[in-house]
Structures are given as C-alpha cells and as structure tokens.
Amino acid sequence: MPERREAGSPGPVAGARASRVPERTVTRLSIYLRCLEELQTDGLTAVSSKQLAQRFGLNSAQVRKDLAYFGQFGVRGLGYYVGELKHNLERILGLKHDWQVALVGVGNLGSALLAYPGFQHRGFRLSVAFEKDPAKIGGRQGRVPIHRIERIGPVLKRRAIRIAILAIPAAGAQAVADQLVAAGVNAILNFAPTQLTVPRGVKVQNVDLSVLLKTLAFHTKRTDRPHAVPAPKPAVSSVPG
Amino acid sequence: MPERREAGSPGPVAGARASRVPERTVTRLSIYLRCLEELQTDGLTAVSSKQLAQRFGLNSAQVRKDLAYFGQFGVRGLGYYVGELKHNLERILGLKHDWQVALVGVGNLGSALLAYPGFQHRGFRLSVAFEKDPAKIGGRQGRVPIHRIERIGPVLKRRAIRIAILAIPAAGAQAVADQLVAAGVNAILNFAPTQLTVPRGVKVQNVDLSVLLKTLAFHTKRTDRPHAVPAPKPAVSSVPG
DNA sequence: TAGATTGTTAATCGATTAACAATC
DNA sequence: TAGATTGTTAATCGATTAACAATC
Numbered sequence: 001m002p003e004r005r006e007a008g009s010p011g012p013v014a015g016a017r018a019s020r021v022p023e024r025t026v027t028r029l030s031i032y033l034r035c036l037e038e039l040q041t042d043g044l045t046a047v048s049s050k051q052l053a054q055r056f057g058l059n060s061a062q063v064r065k066d067l068a069y070f071g072q073f074g075v076r077g078l079g080y081y082v083g084e085l086k087h088n089l090e091r092i093l094g095l096k097h098d099w100q101v102a103l104v105g106v107g108n109l110g111s112a113l114l115a116y117p118g119f120q121h122r123g124f125r126l127s128v129a130f131e132k133d134p135a136k137i138g139g140r141q142g143r144v145p146i147h148r149i150e151r152i153g154p155v156l157k158r159r160a161i162r163i164a165i166l167a168i169p170a171a172g173a174q175a176v177a178d179q180l181v182a183a184g185v186n187a188i189l190n191f192a193p194t195q196l197t198v199p200r201g202v203k204v205q206n207v208d209l210s211v212l213l214k215t216l217a218f219h220t221k222r223t224d225r226p227h228a229v230p231a232p233k234p235a236v237s238s239v240p241g
Numbered sequence: 242m243p244e245r246r247e248a249g250s251p252g253p254v255a256g257a258r259a260s261r262v263p264e265r266t267v268t269r270l271s272i273y274l275r276c277l278e279e280l281q282t283d284g285l286t287a288v289s290s291k292q293l294a295q296r297f298g299l300n301s302a303q304v305r306k307d308l309a310y311f312g313q314f315g316v317r318g319l320g321y322y323v324g325e326l327k328h329n330l331e332r333i334l335g336l337k338h339d340w341q342v343a344l345v346g347v348g349n350l351g352s353a354l355l356a357y358p359g360f361q362h363r364g365f366r367l368s369v370a371f372e373k374d375p376a377k378i379g380g381r382q383g384r385v386p387i388h389r390i391e392r393i394g395p396v397l398k399r400r401a402i403r404i405a406i407l408a409i410p411a412a413g414a415q416a417v418a419d420q421l422v423a424a425g426v427n428a429i430l431n432f433a434p435t436q437l438t439v440p441r442g443v444k445v446q447n448v449d450l451s452v453l454l455k456t457l458a459f460h461t462k463r464t465d466r467p468h469a470v471p472a473p474k475p476a477v478s479s480v481p482g
Numbered sequence: 483t484a485g486a487t488t489g490t491t492a493a494t495c496g497a498t499t500a501a502c503a504a505t506c
Numbered sequence: 507t508a509g510a511t512t513g514t515t516a517a518t519c520g521a522t523t524a525a526c527a528a529t530c
Contacts, residue, residue, distance in 0.1 A: 022496080022497070023456070024497080025497095026456045026459050026460075027452060027456055029455075029459075030451075030452045030455040030456065031436075031452065033455075034434065034452075048510085048511065048512090049511075049512075050511080055436065056436055057436075058498095059498070059499055059500090060499095060511090061498075061499055061500070061501090061514095062497090062498065062499075064511090064512065064513065064514085065497095065498085065499090065513085065514085067513090068512095068513060068514070072512085072513070074511075074512050074513075075505095075506060075511080075512075076504070076505045076506045076510080076511055076512040076513080077505070077506040077509075077510045077511050077512075078506065078510080078511070078512085079510090079511065079512080080512090092459070093455050093456075093458055093459045094458040094459055094461065095455065095458060099454075099458055099461070101454070108353045108356040108357050108358075109353050109357055109359075111353060112349045112350050112352060112353025112354075113353075113450075115349040116349050116350055116450070117349075118350075118434070118450055118451055119450065119451070119454065121451075122451060123458075124451075124454050124458075162461045163454070163457055163458070163461060186460070186461055187457035187458070187460055187461045188457075189450075189453055189454065189457060193275065193359070195272075195296065195297055203456075203457055203460040203461070205453045205456065205457055207448060207450075207453065209354075209357070209359055209360065209430075209448075210271075210359055210360070210362075210363060210365075211268060211271045211272065211275075212430055212446045212448065213340075213342070213360065213365050213404070213430065214270075214271040214274075214334050214336065215264070215267045215268055215271065215334075215444075215446065216404055216428035216429075216430060216444055216446055217334055217335040217336060217340055217364075217365075217404070217428070218267050218270075218333070218334045218335055219267075219427070219428055219444040220335065220340070220403045220404060220427055220428045220444070263520080263521070265521080266521095289486085289487065289488090290487075290488075291487080299522095300522070300523055300524090301487090301523095302490095302522075302523055302524070302525090303521090303522065303523075305487090305488065305489065305490085306489085306490085306521095306522085306523090308489090309488095309489060309490070313488085313489070315487075315488050315489075316487080316488075316529095316530060317486080317487055317488040317489080317528070317529045317530045318485075318486045318487050318488075318529070318530040319486080319487070319488085319530065320486090320487065320488080321488090
C-alpha cells in the first residue's frame with residue numbers, strides 16, 4: 001500500500017487548473033520585471049529572451065517558457081518591447097495597484113521593516129502594525145499606528161488587508177497566523193522560525209534567516225576542508241579473515 | 242549547435258564530487274535540526290523518519306534520502322536517536338563551532354540585524370560592521386564596532402571572517418561583494434535586490450524582500466479574481482471565413 | 483520471533499533545456 | 507528577402523516518491 005500523503009501541504013492541488021504555474025516561474029517574473037525597469041532607465045526599448053537570460057545566468061528558453069504561461073508578449077525576429085512587457089508583468093503579478101500590508105511584531109526586525117524604504121517604494125504600503133508589548137501599543141512608528149494584537153480581526157477586516165508580515169518569535173506565530181487567516185489574510189511573509197499550518201488557498205513565504213546562515217555555514221565548511229563523511233559502511237569483506 | 246551556456250552561474254560544476262548534495266537537501270537538514278531540538282526539549286529520545294516528515298508535510302523517504310547523503314544514522318525498526326542525529330546534523334552543517342559574521346550596511350535593515358537575537362543565538366556572531374556614512378563610522382552598535390567600508394580587506398583578513406551579510410542598496414552591492422570575496426569571504430547573505438556575480442566557490446544566498454512580496458501579491462490577486470489571461474491565440478480556424 | 487523502520491534502488495514526476503517550425 | 511527570434515514541442519535532467527530487502 002502506498003504510504004499515505006503525510007500532512008497537508010504543498011503537492012499538487014486536486015482540481016487545480018490544467019497548467020499550474022510553477023512557483024519558481026513567479027519568482028523569476030518579478031526578477032525579469034526588475035531587469036526591465038533597469039533597461040527602461042537605460043533607454044532601451046526592446047530586448048530578446050537571450051539578453052534577458054544572460055543577466056541572470058538563465059536559459060533563454062526558460063524566459064520564453066515562463067512568459068508563455070501567461071500569453072504571447074514577444075515579436076518574432078525582434079524580441080520584446082520593454083515597456084509593453086513591463087506593463088504585462090506588472091499586470092500579471094498584480095502590481096497595477098498598491099497593496100496594503102499589515103505587520104505583526106514591532107521588535108527589532110519589525111521596526112526595521114517599518115523603516116525599510118524597499119517596501120514602501122514599490123506598491124507595498126505597510127499601513128498598520130500590531131504588537132504585544134503594552135508600552136508600544138497605541139503609539140506610532142513613523143506614520144504607522146500600532147495596535148494590540150487582539151485587534152487584528154476588526155482592523156484588517158475594515159481595511160480589507162490581504163497581506164501580512166509576521167515578525168514575532170516562533171512561539172506565538174501559529175496563533176497569530178490563525179487570527180490573520182480568520183481576518184481574511186491570504187498571504188503571509190513569515191520571519192518566525194516555525195512551520196505555519198494554514199488552510200489551502202493561503203500562501204506562506206518563509207524567510208528563516210537562521211536557516212539561510214546555516215546553509216552558508218555548510219558551504220563554507222566544505223570549502224575549507226571537505227567535511228568528514230562517515231566512512232561508507234565497510235562492505236562485507238570478500239577477503240577472508 | 243546547442244546554445245552556449247548563458248553566463249557563469251549555477252549548473253553542474255565540472256569535476257564536482259560524484260554525488261552532489263542538492264541545495265534543498267541542505268536547507269532541509271537545518272529544518273530537521275530545528276525539529277530535533279524541539280523533540281529534545283520535549284524529552285523524546287527517538288524519532289522515525291515518518292514522524293519527522295509529518296511535521297513539515299514532507300515524505301519520509303525524502304528524510305531518509307537527505308540523511309543518506311551523509312551516512313547511516315538510523316536504527317532499523319526503531320528510527321533515529323534524537324541526540325545522536327542532532328549531533329551529526331550539527332557536525333555536517335558545520336555548527337560545532339561559532340562563526341564570525343561581518344555585516345556591511347548599518348542602515349535600517351542592518352541595524353535590525355545587529356540587534357536581532359536570532360543570529361547571535363545559535364553560533365552566528367555578528368562581530369564587525371562596515372558602513373559608508375561618516376557619522377556612523379568609528380562608533381559601535383551594541384558591542385559591534387563600525388568601520389568604514391574601505392577597511393573590509395584588512396579587518397576581515399585579520400579576523401579570518403568567511404561569512405558576510407550585505408544590507409546595502411543595490412547600486413553599490415557588486416563592488417562591495419568583490420571586496421568581500423577578495424578579503425576571503427566565501428558565503429554572502431545578500432539583501433541587496435541585485436544579482437551578484439561571484440567566483441565559483443563563493444556561495445550567495447539572496448533574500449529579496451520585494452520579490453517575496455511580489456510573489457505573495459501574485460497569489461493574492463489570483464485568489465481574489467483569477468486574473469485575465471490573454472485569450473489563447475485564436476486557432477487558425479478550420480471553418481472557412 | 484513478529485513488527486517496525488531503515489537504507490537504497492527503481493519508478494515517477496516536474497522543471498529545465500534543446501531544437502525547430504512559424505513568422506516578424 | 508535573409509536574418510533573427512519567438513512560441514512550443516520533445517528530450518533531458520534532477521528531484522521526489524514508492525517499494526522492498528535488510529535488519530534492528
């Protein structure tokens with residue numbers, strides 16, 4: 001008997017539309033978009049899949065295939081018009097209007113995210129924050145009001161916020177995630193080093209800084225001196241005693 | 242003729258050892274490790290691949306296969322001893338001793354990373370920072386001295402630092418990365434929204450917060466109202482005009 | 483021993499890349 | 507037109523999962 005699927009998580013979704021867009025394609029789309037912005041700044045009007053690919057060490061077929069999930073945006077013999085493709089990628093990614101984003105956790109990391117210009121820049125407005133510490137509740141950081149965690153439900157519903165950033169310790173993260181989902185959030189950027197369980201349809205992006213550093217340590221170690229792999233199980237010797 | 246490989250980047254490394262460990266395996270190892278720490282806290286002494294897998298919605302065969310890249314750590318019929326496997330994963334990941342980490346960029350994000358307890362906790366010591374702003378140079382944040390960027394070379398060499406975090410705007414990132422590499426760094430956690438070009442053997446982990454939010458926007462949009470995919474190219478009609 | 487679970491090989495699945503007809 | 511590049515199918519590659527003999 002085949003092992004039951006263990007736990008409810010990634011995996012193909014029953015009844016998903018025929019040609020599911022791979023997550024990696026979506027990530028690459030926003031990288032292509034960044035590149036197109038640069039090209040536009042440089043005054044270029046057209047670009048080929050090959051030129052686009054070369055910037056990232058990708059394959060040109062991959063660029064074309066990624067785009068082909070969403071339509072036909074190119075001109076044979078020429079490539080893609082920069083402005084037009086940029087417009088289409090923005091439309092596809094849902095960046096034609098601003099998104100309101102909620103932040104939970106105004107500690108060190110949360111404060112930095114509030115102050116980080118990178119977000120506010122391009123269509124993501126951190127417009128409300130939640131915090132447990134009574135000393136911070138009721139105040140503001142910059143323009144952003146800080147509410148107590150219990151108010152997640154009403155505030156998010158009133159503002160119709162769908163995207164949240166979770167910047168709290170692992171311990172309370174699942175409970176808060178549940179509240180966010182109950183309040184209508186369906187996309188969470190999770191900095192808490194824990195595996196969140198969310199209903200299907202809710203998208204979680206995990207950013208575990210500690211895990212990232214550990215993978216770097218692994219590679220650093222290997223470069224220094226290839227680490228000792230335990231000797232392969234000594235083969236049962238065919239040479240007698 | 243097959244298209245030339247475009248740009249020097251991932252791809253199989255010529256002469257790499259026979260069984261290359263997938264990057265995803267390494268990431269999962271540190272997640273298994275986190276789980277083992279929890280199990281140990283709960284006082285459990287043994288765990289099966291199936292139990293381990295269930296926590297993350299993974300397949301038990303994957304857990305066993307990930308571990309098998311590095312040796313045989315289990316006991317048939319029983320599973321894995323928690324303490325022993327934890328020890329082995331720490332050894333494999335290179336976490337048996339602390340790592341000194343350098344930070345470049347003491348802006349909003351950099352400051353938060355300096356204050357973030359998550360790093361200092363488990364073996365990663367942010368022990369020196371570099372910054373361009375003269376107002377900050379020469380000072381300290383917490384215990385960490387802030388040097389001017391030009392001192393990357395001598396300071397990192399003296400301290401034999403191999404891991405760096407890049408928290409500066411995209412514009413200067415490549416130049417700083419080059420300095421880091423020249424100073425002996427071979428692992429970079431890159432928060433700058435740009436593609437770094439580094440020599441083979443140097444490992445870069447990109448964390449582009451803006452890209453992450455954009456993929457979340459994509460999924461949010463789709464859930465709201467499946468976005469309009471351009472009509473498929475109208476098939477050349479077989480019905481005469 | 484009987485039951486359970488590993489380590490590992492083979493099968494499956496999905497993503498990347500090559501190739502090329504269509505066509506600007 | 508000749509040259510270039512797309513959109514798309516087929517081939518390849520790599521990672522995940524199923525299956526099962528080994529063995530605690």
